[in-house]
Amino acid sequence: MGERLFGAEEIKKFSLGLHPIGRFGRPMEVAEAVLWMCSERASFMTGQSLVLDGGFLAGPNVPG
Numbered sequence: 126m127g128e129r130l131f132g133a134e135e136i137k138k139f140s141l142g143l144h145p146i147g148r149f150g151r152p153m154e155v156a157e158a159v160l161w162m163c164s165e166r167a168s169f170m171t172g173q174s175l176v177l178d179g180g181f182l183a184g185p186n187v188p189g
Contacts, residue, residue: 145180 131137141147158177161167176182 143181145183148179150177150179 131140141149155177158175162170162175
């Protein structure tokens, strides 16, 4: 999906520049979080949102 959305190199570079960690998330990173939430290890977690955004919501990293 990201490749279609950010196909042009200049758009991809700008978008990555906004992410504090400087890269897009990988599908496996999201899958591992989902698996954890479905596991017994997350049994004490209730009513929370798990944000997987590479720090994007923490604030913009304005590209130079």
